[in-house]
Amino acid sequence: MNKKNINSTIKNKVIMITGGTGSLGNELIKYLLDNFTSYKKIIIFSRDEFKQFNQKNFFKSNKNFKKLRFFLGDVRDKDRLKIALKEVDILIHAAALKQIDTAEYNPTEFIDTNIIGTQNIIECCSYNNVKKAILVSTDKACAPANLYGATKLCSEKVFLSANNYLGKKIFSVVRYGNVFASRGSVFPLFMEQRKKSFFSITDERMTRFNIFLNEAVELILWSLVNSKLPSITVPKMSSYRVVDLAKTVDPKKKIKLIGIRPGEKIHEQLIHENEPYMILEFKKYYMLIDKHHDFQNKIKFKERYKIKNFCFDYNSGLTNNLLDSKNLKTSVSTYLKDTK
Numbered sequence: 001m002n003k004k005n006i007n008s009t010i011k012n013k014v015i016m017i018t019g020g021t022g023s024l025g026n027e028l029i030k031y032l033l034d035n036f037t038s039y040k041k042i043i044i045f046s047r048d049e050f051k052q053f054n055q056k057n058f059f060k061s062n063k064n065f066k067k068l069r070f071f072l073g074d075v076r077d078k079d080r081l082k083i084a085l086k087e088v089d090i091l092i093h094a095a096a097l098k099q100i101d102t103a104e105y106n107p108t109e110f111i112d113t114n115i116i117g118t119q120n121i122i123e124c125c126s127y128n129n130v131k132k133a134i135l136v137s138t139d140k141a142c143a144p145a146n147l148y149g150a151t152k153l154c155s156e157k158v159f160l161s162a163n164n165y166l167g168k169k170i171f172s173v174v175r176y177g178n179v180f181a182s183r184g185s186v187f188p189l190f191m192e193q194r195k196k197s198f199f200s201i202t203d204e205r206m207t208r209f210n211i212f213l214n215e216a217v218e219l220i221l222w223s224l225v226n227s228k229l230p231s232i233t234v235p236k237m238s239s240y241r242v243v244d245l246a247k248t249v250d251p252k253k254k255i256k257l258i259g260i261r262p263g264e265k266i267h268e269q270l271i272h273e274n275e276p277y278m279i280l281e282f283k284k285y286y287m288l289i290d291k292h293h294d295f296q297n298k299i300k301f302k303e304r305y306k307i308k309n310f311c312f313d314y315n316s317g318l319t320n321n322l323l324d325s326k327n328l329k330t331s332v333s334t335y336l337k338d339t340k
Contacts, residue, residue, distance in 0.1 A: 005225045011038040016088045019095030020044035021051035027213040033064045047074045075117030081124040091133040103148040114151035122162040135159045137175040139268040146263025163230040172227040177209030190249045198254040199246040206242040207316040232288040239316035240323045248328040267317035279308040
């Protein structure tokens with residue numbers, strides 16, 4: 001990560017993170033506090049008072065803690081957002097409802113937060129002249145198979161389309177897969193099931209992308225520096241077979257197939273061949289840009305890149321991306337070491 005470029009981008013800026021008390025928010029805040037001092041302040045905007053209390057206690061010993069501000073609020077509340085975004089220069093929009101099963105049972109709640117809440121963000125960013133806004137999206141938004149994914153696809157669409165009617169190129173998106181060992185992912189489940197006689201797996205063909213929180217933070221900050229036009233930035237990621245991960249945790253334990261859950265995919269997908277974008281290829285990322293933008297004449301990058309005039313199917317089942325047992329053991333060991 002080029003800290004010099006990041007530093008110049010955030011220098012004298014006010015940064016706000018919606019959903020800032022989540023795992024990603026905590027990791028992003030920690031990285032900024034530990035590595036930079038040039039920003040004016042960081043605002044954490046979330047609706048959970050207890051999580052904010054815990055976050056304050058966690059960061060209060062940090063030398064830059066005085067630059068943190070905590071703002072209770074919900075992205076559904078436009079008036080509250082207008083106040084919170086006053087004088088903000090950079091917005092990272094990570095607030096969302098995310099549980100697939102819960103979405104199917106409570107669809108209007110997910111629509112109100114993930115879609116209407118994102119539209120509120122857009123309008124309040126425009127009202128307060130925010131300079132740059134990044135939406136944190138998910139692989140579930142690509143060719144969605146469930147309501148959660150559909151709401152995130154809609155949030156991507158409204159976020160990028162805002163650049164057209166506002167006349168400003170400030171709204172961009174990052175899209176990535178499940179963070180390794182995140183809440184609701186399969187690894188914590190396997191760690192719990194070590195005490196049982198079997199691992200439960202929905203389908204033996206199942207694969208998942210592999211990304212760590214620090215890599216998600218790097219993706220967001222890279223996009224902040226480099227996404228000069230409306231775009232979706234996607235990381236180049238390794239992936240793994242869920243069965244192989246289970247065997248890595250305990251090779252002797254039996255596997256019980258329990259069937260695919262509603263809305264669940266066999267493979268995660270980050271780019272679909274029918275998406276209406278052209279692609280810039282970088283060393284670690286793909287950048288999807290609307291075909292209607294003459295980006296070749298408007299944007300200059302210091303890195304060399306390839307231009308693809310078509311999208312392709314980029315999913316976790318591609319064999320050239322799959323981790324072998326040695327690399328899976330490294331991923332597990334890295335996570336366990338970082339959480340001690």
